[in-house]
Amino acid sequence: MNTPSSAANHVRIVEVGARDGLQNEKTLLPADVKIALIDRLSSTGLTTIEATSFVSPKWVPQLADAAEVFAGIRKVPGVSYPVLVPNLQGYERARAVGATEVAVFSAASEAFNRKNINASIDESIERFLPVLERASADGVKVRGYVSTVLGCPYQGDVPVADVVRVAQRLHAAGCYEISLGDTIGVGTPAKARAMLRAVAAEVPMGALAVHFHDTYGQALANILACLEEGVRVVDSAVSGTGGCPYAKGATGNVASEDVVYMLHGMGMHTGVDLDLLVATGAWLAAQLHKETASRVTRARTAA
Amino acid sequence: MNTPSSAANHVRIVEVGARDGLQNEKTLLPADVKIALIDRLSSTGLTTIEATSFVSPKWVPQLADAAEVFAGIRKVPGVSYPVLVPNLQGYERARAVGATEVAVFSAASEAFNRKNINASIDESIERFLPVLERASADGVKVRGYVSTVLGCPYQGDVPVADVVRVAQRLHAAGCYEISLGDTIGVGTPAKARAMLRAVAAEVPMGALAVHFHDTYGQALANILACLEEGVRVVDSAVSGTGGCPYAKGATGNVASEDVVYMLHGMGMHTGVDLDLLVATGAWLAAQLHKETASRVTRARTAA
Numbered sequence: 241m242n243t244p245s246s247a248a249n250h251v252r253i254v255e256v257g258a259r260d261g262l263q264n265e266k267t268l269l270p271a272d273v274k275i276a277l278i279d280r281l282s283s284t285g286l287t288t289i290e291a292t293s294f295v296s297p298k299w300v301p302q303l304a305d306a307a308e309v310f311a312g313i314r315k316v317p318g319v320s321y322p323v324l325v326p327n328l329q330g331y332e333r334a335r336a337v338g339a340t341e342v343a344v345f346s347a348a349s350e351a352f353n354r355k356n357i358n359a360s361i362d363e364s365i366e367r368f369l370p371v372l373e374r375a376s377a378d379g380v381k382v383r384g385y386v387s388t389v390l391g392c393p394y395q396g397d398v399p400v401a402d403v404v405r406v407a408q409r410l411h412a413a414g415c416y417e418i419s420l421g422d423t424i425g426v427g428t429p430a431k432a433r434a435m436l437r438a439v440a441a442e443v444p445m446g447a448l449a450v451h452f453h454d455t456y457g458q459a460l461a462n463i464l465a466c467l468e469e470g471v472r473v474v475d476s477a478v479s480g481t482g483g484c485p486y487a488k489g490a491t492g493n494v495a496s497e498d499v500v501y502m503l504h505g506m507g508m509h510t511g512v513d514l515d516l517l518v519a520t521g522a523w524l525a526a527q528l529h530k531e532t533a534s535r536v537t538r539a540r541t542a543a
Numbered sequence: 544m545n546t547p548s549s550a551a552n553h554v555r556i557v558e559v560g561a562r563d564g565l566q567n568e569k570t571l572l573p574a575d576v577k578i579a580l581i582d583r584l585s586s587t588g589l590t591t592i593e594a595t596s597f598v599s600p601k602w603v604p605q606l607a608d609a610a611e612v613f614a615g616i617r618k619v620p621g622v623s624y625p626v627l628v629p630n631l632q633g634y635e636r637a638r639a640v641g642a643t644e645v646a647v648f649s650a651a652s653e654a655f656n657r658k659n660i661n662a663s664i665d666e667s668i669e670r671f672l673p674v675l676e677r678a679s680a681d682g683v684k685v686r687g688y689v690s691t692v693l694g695c696p697y698q699g700d701v702p703v704a705d706v707v708r709v710a711q712r713l714h715a716a717g718c719y720e721i722s723l724g725d726t727i728g729v730g731t732p733a734k735a736r737a738m739l740r741a742v743a744a745e746v747p748m749g750a751l752a753v754h755f756h757d758t759y760g761q762a763l764a765n766i767l768a769c770l771e772e773g774v775r776v777v778d779s780a781v782s783g784t785g786g787c788p789y790a791k792g793a794t795g796n797v798a799s800e801d802v803v804y805m806l807h808g809m810g811m812h813t814g815v816d817l818d819l820l821v822a823t824g825a826w827l828a829a830q831l832h833k834e835t836a837s838r839v840t841r842a843r844t845a846a
Contacts, residue, residue, distance in 0.1 A: 425842070427808070428804070428805050428807075428808025428809050429767050429805065429808075429809060430808065430809040430810060431808060431809075454838060455838065455842045456801065456804055456838050456839050456842055457763060457798070457801040457804070457805075457837070457838030457839060458763065458801070458804070458805055458808070458838075460760060460761065460763060460764040461763040461764045461766070461767045461805060463764070464732050464764045464767055464768065465767065491838055491841065491842075495760070498759065498760040498761070501731070501759055501760070501761070502731050502732065502760075502761055502764060504731075505730070505731025505732075505733070505734060505761070506731050506732060506733040506734075507733060534760070535757060535758065535759050535760030535761075535794055536759050536760060538794065539728070539758045539759055539794075
């Protein structure tokens with residue numbers, strides 16, 4: 241962490257609250273509130289803000305308004321607004337409203353993939369190949385999510401070799417960045433570090449991101465371990481929105497405010513204005529009628 | 544973390560919930576519930592359980608029943624039950640009910656010490672010298688707390704040199720262990736690491752403990768950084784009880800359950816049965832009529 245180079249001290253935050261967060265919230269927010277959320281996030285200095293998901297509304301009713309939300313947000317120059325797409329149809333819906341970055345996803349756990357999208361890992365990657373080909377032709381960037389990298393609600397342990405294999409395939413297929421997600425938040429720092437190290441042996445560290453849920457309170461410690469390994473892209477969600485359908489009542493994504501507080505306290509740069517982020521998190525928690533999961537926002541707004 | 548030696552992989556948890564936790568809770572628990580709490584903790588495998596405080600009830604009304612609680616708890620062989628004492632009078636009250644380990648405290652911040660106990664750091668250490676002398680004659684172990692090691696609600700930054708000086712003096716005066724406390728929970732991993740490293744240059748690492756509050760959500764990450772520096776004693780409170788009188792609404796001590804989960808996940812040993820600890824934390828939260836602050840307990844009891 242004591243590197244003088246500014247690149248080594250810069251961490252890019254990928255804000256996933258409007259997608260990964262809200263898709264797991266019980267409270268359904270109207271499209272105009274989602275648009276206001278993303279517009280607020282755009283003013284904080286964040287450069288990547290996942291906006292929504294073009295997955296079937298049957299699966300994710302919370303984001304059935306994807307086209308309306310994406311069309312309605314202010315596109316700030318220099319900020320990317322990726323959207324999740326499950327297949328070519330979703331890709332086309334996203335493109336129709338002007339998306340210039342998309343994200344595809346696969347679990348590292350065979351059991352999870354089967355339960356979640358009724359396909360093997362290989363089948364799910366096959367499905368994304370047309371998306372990646374089309375995106376390449378269209379000049380659209382594609383981010384890849386690998387989920388269940390440190391545990392699966394169905395099969396338990398997930399072999400690191402499986403994580404490496406899926407990450408490698410998504411990267412080889414054209415994803416510019418692979419986000420490694422501990423979907424159920426069970427990981428601990430030594431395991432997170434070992435997993436990241438194994439993946440980084442096959443995919444350049446510069447093309448990797450980490451994505452932790454705070455189900456067991458381990459997210460910041462895991463992020464710290466991964467920063468020490470060299471990762472410089474971190475997914476998080478303002479106000480720690482979300483939750484985990486596999487552990488009811490559990491905490492969701494790690495809160496962006498808490499990640500940014502830690503990074504700035506360590507002398508790392510994010511370009512994010514923490515005060516604006518805290519204000520946005522407090523505002524979002526009020527919209528959701530729940531207490532914020534961000535300890536920083538709680539401490540800052542409690543006084 | 545990859546050391547084969549069992550000593551290097553063993554972390555002693557100092558459970559402070561019954562004292563540091565409860566003294567900052569709004570809900571006043573009756574003595575018999577406190578006794579039940581400590582008795583439950585005694586069965587989890589913990590070897591150090593801070594039981595109460597013999598500070599004046601005027602200052603800490605929550606623990607006015609110190610003598611009754613201490614006399615009432617089951618003393619399990621092999622488990623130590625330190626109690627906080629502010630001066631020789633408190634020491635004598637503690638000894639009268641059979642305490643065999645006590646703890647003294649000083650802030651590293653001059654401003655905090657003045658506001659908190661109306662004495663300079665030097666004066667407060669002077670006050671403890673008779674306690675340390677008497678304890679030495681009585682064969683009573685003394686633990687020393689240094690508070691505000693990473694920030695002070697009154698003076699803001701606390702120079703690391705001041706932390707080192709206070710820790711050194713308490714150690715030289717006879718404290719067998721010095722617990723370094725981030726009282727207001729503002730610290731981040733790089734600062735925690737630098738502070739610990741500076742203290743460890745003057746006091747043996749084996750005589751140091753770390754004590755983090757989770758006000759800004761940084762506690763586990765800070766603990767991880769300090770484990771990497773070599774510390775092997777961690778203070779924590781079951782269910783994350785407590786709070787911070789200087790940041791209302793803020794979170795209290797780091798939850799023991801979350802610390803133990805992290806340590807076990809990293810292959811470290813604590814001797815603590817996590818299931819029993821989670822059950823105790825859930826029980827305590829019910830007694831306090833509040834949601835547990837432990838993410839592990841929330842995830843484990845939510846399903």
